[in-house]
Amino acid sequence: MFQPGKRLGRLILELLFPSSCLGCGRGGSLLCVECQDSLPRIQPPLCRRCGLPLPQDTTCWGCREWRDLDGLRSVFRFEGLVRQAIHKLKYENLKALARPLAELLASYMSDNPMPAELMMAVPLHPRRLRERGYNQSALVTRELGRLLPLPVAEGVLVRRRHTSPQAKADSAEMRRRNVAQAFECREGLRGQRVLLVDDVCTTGATLESCAAALKAGGAPSVWALTIAREL
Numbered sequence: 022m023f024q025p026g027k028r029l030g031r032l033i034l035e036l037l038f039p040s041s042c043l044g045c046g047r048g049g050s051l052l053c054v055e056c057q058d059s060l061p062r063i064q065p066p067l068c069r070r071c072g073l074p075l076p077q078d079t080t081c082w083g084c085r086e087w088r089d090l091d092g093l094r095s096v097f098r099f100e101g102l103v104r105q106a107i108h109k110l111k112y113e114n115l116k117a118l119a120r121p122l123a124e125l126l127a128s129y130m131s132d133n134p135m136p137a138e139l140m141m142a143v144p145l146h147p148r149r150l151r152e153r154g155y156n157q158s159a160l161v162t163r164e165l166g167r168l169l170p171l172p173v174a175e176g177v178l179v180r181r182r183h184t185s186p187q188a189k190a191d192s193a194e195m196r197r198r199n200v201a202q203a204f205e206c207r208e209g210l211r212g213q214r215v216l217l218v219d220d221v222c223t224t225g226a227t228l229e230s231c232a233a234a235l236k237a238g239g240a241p242s243v244w245a246l247t248i249a250r251e252l
């Protein structure tokens with residue numbers, strides 16, 4: 022619902038206090054260095070494929086079903102200040118957060134390189150994009166493209182408007198195909214390895230279905246990087 026009063030109030034606040042840290046309230050930046058350092062990082066050892074924290078460096082059972090997603094890494098646990106920041110970026114129109122979040126991803130990638138010639142954001146459902154007006158992951162990916170020597174592809178991967186009802190899909194294979202068809206790759210990727218970027222990963226199912234579409238479009242490998250992960 023459009024609330025002009027609320028929006029105006031926030032605008033005035035932002036003009037008066039251009040950027041105060043979401044974590045501690047100090048002025049200067051939306052996420053100060055101290056608060057960035059205190060964010061809940063996911064620490065190794067990790068599953069080599071899906072990046073889940075494990076007691077030792079191996080592969081886990083959870084990602085065995087994946088066929089198309091070659092790897093996944095998430096920088097933080099989806100809790101505390103990370104959760105709050107993503108919420109503000111996603112639902113409270115605080116688009117300026119895309120930059121500091123992209124910086125965190127860029128520094129993670131310089132320590133943990135992933136195979137890619139091209140980056141792209143997980144697309145939003147068209148209806149949600151209309152409601153929200155922007156795709157938070159696309160904003161972060163665009164900023165990431167300014168920080169890294171990796172091109173960003175926009176509009177290549179799209180979310181289809183209609184997917185057939187899950188209830189009709191009896192077998193796991195049919196369910197998988199159904200989810201995979203939720204996305205479409207509109208351009209041939211001609212052998213380019215893709216890095217998918219998203220804000221939060223819950224089960225990895227969305228990333229896996231994006232990967233299926235990208236591989237059908239010619240990507241030889243698909244990795245994903247998310248800011249946070251629900252654990």
Ligand SMILES: [Zn+2]
Pocket residue numbers: 042043044045046047052053054055056057
């Ligand atoms: Zn702070």
Ligand SMILES: [Zn+2]
Pocket residue numbers: 068069070071072073080081082083084085
């Ligand atoms: Zn795993």
